[in-house]
Amino acid sequence: MEEKDYIQFEDYLFGTLSKTETEVFENKLKTNNAFAEAFQTYKNLSNYLSDKYGNETESAAFRANLSDISNKYFKEKLAISEEKSSKKPFEFYKYVIAACVVVMLGVFTFNQFSSPSYSDFNNFDPVSLTVRGENDALLKIAEKAFNSRDFAAAEKAFAQLIETDQNNEAWNLYNAISKIELNHYDEADDILTEIANGNSAYKNKAIWYLALSKLKQEDTLTCIDILKTIPEDADDYERAQKLLDQLD
């Protein structure tokens, strides 16, 4: 190919060829194999570069997140398999004794620790949202309604607040919690997933409440999957681990 061919490829892709030039170009693509092949490679390379450099930030964020999840997964997996391989085989009677102990413990603890439910976790700390600003009155209504567990009123007030600032993650979080209380699960889960996928300070809180939403919906498997993604430095990590133990 000559320089003018590549310039023409670019003009065609850019849409700057005239109608007649476009017709001639497309005709050449149909009749000249080498030309068509070079153009296809040129186009593929343009798409490749456009995706690689145009989405560099998103791609880097994906790789970093993937690497975190992968490292955590393999670390845990390795720990479990090492634990398994270091255990020596022991006689059957030991299993029998262990089983008896488990049964006795089970009977003993059944009344106190029967399967966990959402209501074990929905004792929210009072929220304090008011700051000097434009939405003082509405914020007070939202705060008061939430703290007095009037979630219908809280949901309404948060919806009005969010209209004034859709990106306020705190308002979105409390709005979602109110929705869980009102059994508006789909909406709650959508909001929480969005916060959880972001990078705000409420990210881990959102994951925790998403897990609680699934717990309330009795979707135990998804709840477990979500709990496993709460990182060790999260405020709710210990609670999440306890809940995981109870669910497993």
Place this chain on the structure above:
Amino acid sequence: MSDKKIHEDQKYIDGLLKNNSFIIQAIYDKFVPKVINYIKQNSGNSDQAQDVIQDTLVTIYNQASEKGLQLTCPFDAYFFLLCKRKWLNVLKKTSNKEVTINEEVLSKGDEALELAFETSVFGEKQALFAEMFEKMGDACKDLLKATFKMKSMEDVAKSLNITYAYARKKKSLCIGKLTELVRESPKFNQLKN
């Protein structure tokens, strides 16, 4: 491709593309153990399995991002075939032994086989494009990076202190150069066939 029915497991592709941690975690929990077992049973270890799996997921992500990958088969079969192919390629490179990729034994239908093949060719082409891009001179590399990062050619011209017309001409000639490097490489001709 377009008239084929999209499989419900497309949710895994979409989740990867959206960098959704729950979906990525679910892929590891549900589909990764089988791949680790396979690699361990075929002369590999846990670290190698981790690399193969991560590379495969990045390739799927890239294909979804660049080409709008649509899944027409279960994710399980597709992902397993891809990882397996990647692992056999690693073995091929590291040992002198002849490794045959006998896919019929473990495939779960032609659709998965076809799609996995398509993705792995896509991945190999991407690797070749990256390799050839590195072979170019700095002037071309900088201009192309700026062009595709900034999107507006006016901004690119301004940032490189050249005229708009020259920037556009240079862009087409640099991609042209890259096109030649790719087309001349023996690997490209293997991938075409």
